[in-house]
Amino acid sequence: MRVLVTGAAGGVGTLLLPQLAGDHHLRLTDLRPPEHAEGHEVMLGDLADPAFTERLCTDVDAVVHLAANPRPGDDWDQLLGPNLDVPARILSAAARTGVRRVVLASSVHALGGYHPPSARPDCGPIRDTWPPHPCCRYGATKVFGEAAARVYADSGAFSVVCLRLGGCQPVPPTRGWCDTWLGPADLGQAVRLALRADVRFGTYTITSATSAAVFDLDAARRDLGYAPIQSCDTYRDAIPDGPSTMCRARRP
Ligand SMILES: NC(=O)c1ccc[n+]([C@@H]2O[C@H](COP(=O)([O-])OP(=O)(O)OC[C@H]3O[C@@H](n4cnc5c(N)ncnc54)[C@H](O)[C@@H]3O)[C@@H](O)[C@H]2O)c1
Structure with a gap:
């Protein structure tokens, strides 16, 4: 399968590329050269340029779109271009x-508004079947991306799998990350499954396993066959305490 990966030089891309290599012919793109690019096609440029995005998408079977501003505390001026204009293009x-x-x-963060249990319809884990409820402007831009992608899936242009990724790090930096931590092997598993799943459109929360169980993974298990092989609990005794990484950016 020929796969275009945008944002390949970013934090998630750097963790993901070694997980995808081998099974896929990768075309990597970013503003700057990615790590782990050996053996893959690299096309550097700005995704805000429609002619460039069209060249990037030519002769590929699938697109893994990572490029964005991933900072939940940022304001519209920093978010509108990379998180609304770029995915639309x-x-x-x-x-x-x-x-x-x-x-x-x-x-x-597309579901981050449910993070305090008092904001949930019940006290159980947060489910992908609930309506989107972003906790911040960044989360709202991610909901926009999902909605924009659905328009294309519904029109029959292509199928879409939206992965609501947890916090991607090689290991969880603090216990506060255990609400959402997503390890590299599980990130790779989720993207590989998402490239092939028999789904026309779907939104799926993806984290590694954790006894904190803030987010429910049932939709990803059922539709993608996702089963986390990493667990935050493995690291819990060896990492420092820290607040949850969710919704620090919440503000009016
Ligand atoms: N980092 C996480 O833990 C995390 C968690 C959940 C979701 N996500 C999502 O995963 C994706 C990747 O996040 P990340 O942490 O790797 O972000 P990052 O900022 O580390 O990487 C994003 C990359 O996109 C590139 N990019 C941005 N605008 C571009 C443009 N106009 N043209 C070309 N390249 C452009 C940047 O150069 C950068 O290398 C984002 O969509 C983010 O919202 C990340």
């Missing part, structure tokens, strides 16, 4: 060039 280019599957990096 990528989706549009993918439709014009005959891409068959788009895997969109969304975020648990």
